[in-house]
Amino acid sequence: MNPVQHPFTARKNRSRALEKLTFWLFRLATYLVLACGFFVFGNIFIKGAGTVFKKSFPFVNTVFLTEAPESLYVFTYQGTKMELGDRDYRAFRAAEEARAKAAGQPVPQFNAESYVYSAGGIFPCIVGTVLLVVGSMAIALVLGVCAAIYLNEYARDGRFIRFVRLSILNLAGVPSIVFGLFGFGLFVLFAPRLGVAPDPEKWHFRLWPLHQYVNFVGWGVSLISGWFTLAFMVLPVIITASEEALKSVPRGFREGSLALGATKWQTIRKNVLPYALPGILTSSILGIARVAGETAPIMFTAAFVVRDKLPWEGLDHWTDFFFQGVMALPYHIYVVSSKIPQNEYTARVQYGTAFVFLFLVAVIALASILLRNRLRKRYQW
Amino acid sequence: MVTAPTSAAPMENTAAPSTLTIKVPGAPAADPGVASTLIEISDLDFYYGAKQALFDVNLRLDEKRVTAFIGPSGCGKSTLLRCLNRMNDLIDGTAIRRGAIKVRGIDIYGADVDPIELRKRVGMVFQKSNPFPKSIYENITYGLRIQGVRSKTRLDEVVERSLRGAALWDEVKDRLHESGLGLSGGQQQRLCIARTIAVEPEIILMDEPCSALDPIATAKVEELIHALKKQFTIIIVTHSMQQAARCSDKTAFFYMGKLIEYADTSTIFMNPANPQTEAYVSGRFG
Ligand SMILES: Nc1ncnc2c1ncn2[C@@H]1O[C@H](COP(=O)(O)OP(=O)(O)OP(=O)(O)O)[C@@H](O)[C@H]1O
Ligand SMILES: [Mg+2]
Numbered sequence: 200m201n202p203v204q205h206p207f208t209a210r211k212n213r214s215r216a217l218e219k220l221t222f223w224l225f226r227l228a229t230y231l232v233l234a235c236g237f238f239v240f241g242n243i244f245i246k247g248a249g250t251v252f253k254k255s256f257p258f259v260n261t262v263f264l265t266e267a268p269e270s271l272y273v274f275t276y277q278g279t280k281m282e283l284g285d286r287d288y289r290a291f292r293a294a295e296e297a298r299a300k301a302a303g304q305p306v307p308q309f310n311a312e313s314y315v316y317s318a319g320g321i322f323p324c325i326v327g328t329v330l331l332v333v334g335s336m337a338i339a340l341v342l343g344v345c346a347a348i349y350l351n352e353y354a355r356d357g358r359f360i361r362f363v364r365l366s367i368l369n370l371a372g373v374p375s376i377v378f379g380l381f382g383f384g385l386f387v388l389f390a391p392r393l394g395v396a397p398d399p400e401k402w403h404f405r406l407w408p409l410h411q412y413v414n415f416v417g418w419g420v421s422l423i424s425g426w427f428t429l430a431f432m433v434l435p436v437i438i439t440a441s442e443e444a445l446k447s448v449p450r451g452f453r454e455g456s457l458a459l460g461a462t463k464w465q466t467i468r469k470n471v472l473p474y475a476l477p478g479i480l481t482s483s484i485l486g487i488a489r490v491a492g493e494t495a496p497i498m499f500t501a502a503f504v505v506r507d508k509l510p511w512e513g514l515d516h517w518t519d520f521f522f523q524g525v526m527a528l529p530y531h532i533y534v535v536s537s538k539i540p541q542n543e544y545t546a547r548v549q550y551g552t553a554f555v556f557l558f559l560v561a562v563i564a565l566a567s568i569l570l571r572n573r574l575r576k577r578y579q580w
Numbered sequence: 581m582v583t584a585p586t587s588a589a590p591m592e593n594t595a596a597p598s599t600l601t602i603k604v605p606g607a608p609a610a611d612p613g614v615a616s617t618l619i620e621i622s623d624l625d626f627y628y629g630a631k632q633a634l635f636d637v638n639l640r641l642d643e644k645r646v647t648a649f650i651g652p653s654g655c656g657k658s659t660l661l662r663c664l665n666r667m668n669d670l671i672d673g674t675a676i677r678r679g680a681i682k683v684r685g686i687d688i689y690g691a692d693v694d695p696i697e698l699r700k701r702v703g704m705v706f707q708k709s710n711p712f713p714k715s716i717y718e719n720i721t722y723g724l725r726i727q728g729v730r731s732k733t734r735l736d737e738v739v740e741r742s743l744r745g746a747a748l749w750d751e752v753k754d755r756l757h758e759s760g761l762g763l764s765g766g767q768q769q770r771l772c773i774a775r776t777i778a779v780e781p782e783i784i785l786m787d788e789p790c791s792a793l794d795p796i797a798t799a800k801v802e803e804l805i806h807a808l809k810k811q812f813t814i815i816i817v818t819h820s821m822q823q824a825a826r827c828s829d830k831t832a833f834f835y836m837g838k839l840i841e842y843a844d845t846s847t848i849f850m851n852p853a854n855p856q857t858e859a860y861v862s863g864r865f866g
Contacts, residue, residue, distance in 0.1 A: 451708060452710065455710040455712065455775075456712070456726075457670065457699065458665060458703060458704035458706075458776075459700070459703070459722060459723035459726065459775065459776070460697070460723060460726065460779060461723070461726045465726050469722075469726070470712055470722075579713055579759070579761075
């Protein structure tokens with residue numbers, strides 16, 4: 200025992216014990232979150248890597264990454280268990296039957312079990328998701344930045360503007376399925392199209408006197424419907440973040456520019472927006488993950504369960520590109536998960552798709568981060 | 581009263597031309613003896629929303645002279661200064677409820693006046709130097725580019741002339757394409773002055789241009805003000821009595837939004853008529 204007592208001698212009491220306890224509680228909570236994250240990512244990574252990579256050259260499962268999904272046929276033939284994709288299975292069967300016929304043998308029985316989408320790859324889904332992300336982010340950024348400029352630079356604070364801000368905040372809390380149904384109602388069924396004849400069997404909204412040119416026939420389940428639906432979903436995030444970024448540009452830049460005889464718009468374009476852009480991009484990166492990952496907004500507006508043609512194949516007219524549905528990674532995971540029976544074959548596809556999805560989001564986010572950093576370097580302040 | 585020297589045309593509002601500068605050939609250049617009135621502020625009441633910031637200000641500012649605004653903090657010096665190039669328009673709820681400001685006889689709050697055009701003629705240097713995060717060259721040419729000037733030779737020429745005018749040329753001529761933010765505080769402020777004179781205004785408003793500078797940088801800016809008044813009409817807000825005494829020809833003392841006294845600088849500092857002015861310049865309050 201140390202006999203020397205001074206005013207700062209450590210004492211054991213309740214508040215010290217409590218201090219230690221709370222510290223450990225907070226620490227444990229953090230570790231728990233971390234552990235969950237590790238478990239989820241680790242699980243997808245380990246199991247997904249089995250689908251995406253191969254042990255032999257070229258080490259990547261090119262079929263999975265570059266082909267469309269097919270049904271998988273599993274059967275036992277002459278004592279060996281075989282797993283073949285749809286096309287291979289048909290070819291194999293035809294060849295065997297022809298061989299048996301030529302040899303005068305009885306027609307062979309296959310008794311194959313089939314599993315939908317468990318063979319082939321997910322290339323159309325990758326393409327679809329990339330298209331959906333790029334298009335919807337472009338729309339959301341343009342609309343969001345314009346709205347933020349209006350709110351932050353032009354609008355005078357008043358009851359109306361406060362109402363607008365409140366609405367934007369509320370919009371951020373709307374569940375994504377509601378956005379999906381909204382998009383279905385507005386874009387898929389209602390939106391106007393140029394030069395498309397209305398269906399005489401159905402009632403269409405008519406905008407007199409433009410009804411000869413514009414018909415409210417809807418955009419159908421299409422890329423463009425998905426773009427707008429997803430864009431509306433992330434708009435609140437983008438608007439709020441863009442406003443923050445605009446606010447952080449010093450007043451001096453604006454005043455200095457205006458005092459030199461620049462108009463407000465010239466000031467914003469040359470001396471405010473460039474400096475706000477890195478901040479706007481930073482926050483948009485979060486939007487990318489959301490847009491790429493949501494299933495509910497696209498399941499009624501843009502996603503097809505299966506589509507054989509790639510988006511650029513077989514277009515009659517270039518505008519048809521926008522009015523076609525696409526496959527998408529999150530929707531594919533959902534579709535495969537809802538097939539019965541579930542087994543090792545479907546699980547393989549799901550893990551592989553999830554892995555590719557995470558990888559893709561990471562790549563898109565990384566690209567935006569690099570772009571952001573370049574802009575930041577260019578417009579340093 | 582000496583008004584703007586344009587022939588017989590009456591310079592009151594009536595035939596107000598849309599641009600403010602009318603370079604009259606043969607107009608008397610800054611004759612050291614007589615100064616003509618350039619800016620005329622009459623009966624000005626200014627409000628921030630419901631709060632009145634300026635009360636019945638009457639002031640005539642001379643052309644090609646330096647006028648200093650002094651007074652304790654919050655007395656409305658900046659407010660008046662920002663009225664002169666309509667920077668207050670940018671603040672919601674501001675209004676001139678009474679009175680007028682005329683530059684060369686033209687009411688600058690008149691319906692036919694474009695504040696953008698006005699600000700090209702009435703430049704401003706701010707308290708906190710605000711170079712744009714662009715190169716020195718781009719800082720200087722910003723105003724001209726906005727006006728649509730594209731000619732490289734013209735821009736080069738203006739950059740050199742403005743930087744020389746702001747006594748900065750020798751210090752930065754080898755780094756014109758480096759960021760303006762890399763300069764020292766005093767250099768930054770002179771860069772802002774150079775940027776202002778690049779668009780060739782008639783009037784330069786300076787709101788405490790030296791308050792963030794050390795004594796040596798301050799001396800340089802003061803020297804510069806001396807040189808600039810040959811070409812420009814300068815109005816400077818300052819908290820430093822010495823600075824007002826050193827650079828200005830006339831001084832206006834404000835207190836609580838009112839103009840208390842306006843006279844030659846020497847009179848204000850040596851022989852003020854008003855006891856409040858006397859108390860302020862001798863450092864007894866403020
Ligand atoms: N944007 C504003 N909104 C409302 N009131 C303001 C605003 N700017 C200034 N004021 C008020 O107007 C009065 C004059 O302010 P001003 O900035 O002109 O003072 P100043 O003389 O420049 O002071 P300082 O020497 O501290 O810069 C002050 O009472 C101030 O509170
Ligand atoms: Mg001030």
